[in-house]
């Protein structure tokens with residue numbers, strides 16, 4: 001079986017080809033960072049227009065790199081939500097049209113399911129059940145994953161997602177977009193204990209997150225300095241390091257709390273923020289201390305890609321799921337609720 005995965009939920013146009021063992025034959029991602037950089041965030045209308053231009057060449061590129069033909073495709077897996085409606089519609093309508101033209105089934109995949117299963121794209125794969133921390137520009141969530149199609153939402157952000165907080169801090173400091181990699185680079189020469197920033201632990205045993213208070217505290221701190229001058233390089237580095245550490249502390253603590261509450265000793269990380277080197281290192285150290293096995297997908301598999309959508313789609317297909325031509329996209333996920 002040859003499977004075509006398509007992902008256009010946000011600002012990356014991605015296509016992948018997988019075979020019947022769910023091995024990835026090709027995975028192509030076209031980033032739109034250059035388009036959105038000068039706005040300090042994603043402009044939805046520009047994102048969907050670029051998806052329209054990119055979708056056919058990117059699918060063709062994946063097909064050609066995999067050494068197959070469009071006519072060889074047996075199944076199409078496409079992101080149905082959550083995400084930007086205009087962006088989702090481009091990939092979803094393309095997939096439905098191709099499914100109709102080729103006479104093959106398609107399945108609509110929840111983007112979160114892709115992230116939750118992205119560890120299966122690696123050599124060393126987790127066993128069920130596991131706790132998954134998914135942190136990106138659109139979400140910060142903890143799930144219990146019981147098998148390929150059974151996900152339970154344990155906690156989610158009540159306001160900003162972790163990546164969104166990185167992006168907003170970077171925009172405020174005029175550092176560029178996407179903010180995560182830039183803020184983490186600025187943090188390298190900084191002292192993570194320089195600023196006494198808040199950590200939102202919320203209620204006892206709550207696995208929810210909240211990053212907007214932290215973001216406001218950082219902005220207020222910088223605002224006070226900028227009223228009388230500019231941030232020095234060291235102040236900028238200290239601010240970025242202290243902010244990053246405050247995010248990491250909460251992400252790690254809540255993940256470990258979830259493993260203890262549910263007596264689960266496997267953890268998977270996913271989403272763009274899990275590309276953060278300090279988060280990866282500190283999560284690894286803490287999991288070792290706690291006797292928990294950590295599965296860290298490579299950076300390409302953590303960030304948005306179509307291979308994870310293809311993999312999740314295959315699991316749904318084997319479980320009997322089939323997309324209908326009247327199905328529509330959705331902006332918010334109900335996965336695991």
Ligand code: KG4
Nearest residue numbers: 136137138163178180181272273276303304
């Ligand atoms: O999962 P993703 O590629 O796209 C979606 O949000 O769906 O994640 C992108 C997010 C952005 O907010 C970006 O700033 C953040 O991940 N990010 C990082 C790092 N690399 C990307 N955040 C912190 N540290 C990083 N190294």
